[in-house]
Amino acid sequence: HFPWPRAVDGMYDDVDIAPPRLSDVAIFDALPAFLKTTINRERFFWRWNTDQKYQTNVRAYYRMVSGIDNAIGRFTKALQEAGLADNTIIVYTADNGYHMGNRGLAGKWSHFEESIRVPMIIADPRVDPLAQGKVSDAAALNLDLPATFLDWAGAEIPTRYQGRSLKPIINGDRPADWRTETFHEHFAVRHRIPAFEGIRNQRFKYVRYIDHDNHEFLHDLKNDPDELVNLASDPAHADTLTAMRQRTTERVDELGGPLEPLQGNFSLSTVPHPESSAAVTVRPGPDGFVKLFNGKNLSGWSGDSKYWSVKDAALTGVTDGSLKANRFITWKGSTIRNFDLRVKVKVSEGGNSGIQYRGTSRPDLGLDIVTGYQCDVVANTPKYNGMLYEEKGRRILSHTGEKVIVDTDGQPWVVGTMPVKEFAADQWHDYRVLVQGNHHRHWIDDHPTADLIDFDQEGRALEGVLAVQVHVGPAMTIQYKDFKIKHLPDSLPLKRAEDHPIPADAYSVRPQGRLPKDWKPTIYGNK
Incomplete structure (x- = not known):
């Protein structure tokens, strides 16, 4: 969601980002019920509900911002080189803020400050040097920009414009009648996003959510800038509440009158505290499974159409033998944590593929590169088919037929074995991957192929993306169909080393x- 240019690949990867400042779960729990089940909460589980997601997405956001900053630098340098810098005004702003995990929410669309406030930086080289570099507390709106642009151009500002020119503010001469309050509203997608309207002045903010019994908020922005206390029911602020409620009604009437009643019912996007956060994004069917592939097109998946297509209602990967790096197609529905995955797989003679899970997309390594755990799909090689491999990581963790424990240092140890079977190429086989905490199990046609417990806290992943692979090597065809997943509770416990x-x-x-011809495995008791 936060794309960045290649020039900043890897930036901030070594930085541990502080958690959201307003991340205390009590802040979320204090919200009214209708704000705890909206798209803001649903998208929280897309991006922010675990530290891994939070670190990944904030770093990506920072890289994006740094990329924008670099682009602005190149732009201003080009203006200087072209001799235009002294005759160019630069306006930098945004359309909305983001919660980014604060209050247990994502996205925008709320009345809180982190949603409605945006940066506004204006560089006008004609302004008196004494007025440059100043920060103004004058209330500005995005509605002011059209009037400002016309004023700079010397054109007449239409009387129907709701905004005012910021030119005098920029010149350091705020008009005496400059606004002391701003009106805010949101009523798009009313069946999923609670519609609100209200007034913000220099001291207080008032809003009411019109489709939810006009639920009111009153915040003291001076004494409670984080808006953690709702004063709407406080008798000591009854006069302020009444005045701002009336002022909001007046502004609504001035701007065209109240909205029509909501047509239909308001739809809940999630429960406040879902058992499995991944199931919030794509709803499971009656059997508890989410269908990952529609059998018609690549909707919901991201990969290169040079290698991936739909053939005979199957997700199909094809290579011609010239592939230089393994390439993946990634399911975009959600990240996955604990799950039971089922899929039918057919691979051509000599083919090599894999089901990547709890993976990490790595655009810094190349297009469509995914690292992480993998259930191997390998034709004609029984010791690899169904094994547990880690792409661009610890590599082979468990050959087919091995029961393995990975110790706290990342070394995998064989603690038991299972029979190894051969499964014919060019035929459909049922693959299953069951992951519960740090316990991983694979099956082919109900026959167990891998059983592993991972105690390596540094090397393991507890959540990540789902993808499938086409592998370097001989020309091959891999097909997947009847792809489905059941998301299991996030709270499943991790197995403990002392118990195993x-x-x-x-x-x-x-x-x-x-390996050397005389290589022999290390015996755990002799290490």
């Missing part, structure tokens, strides 16, 4: 790559 000791006769998993 590694036996002394456990041995190290054979690593990937060429």
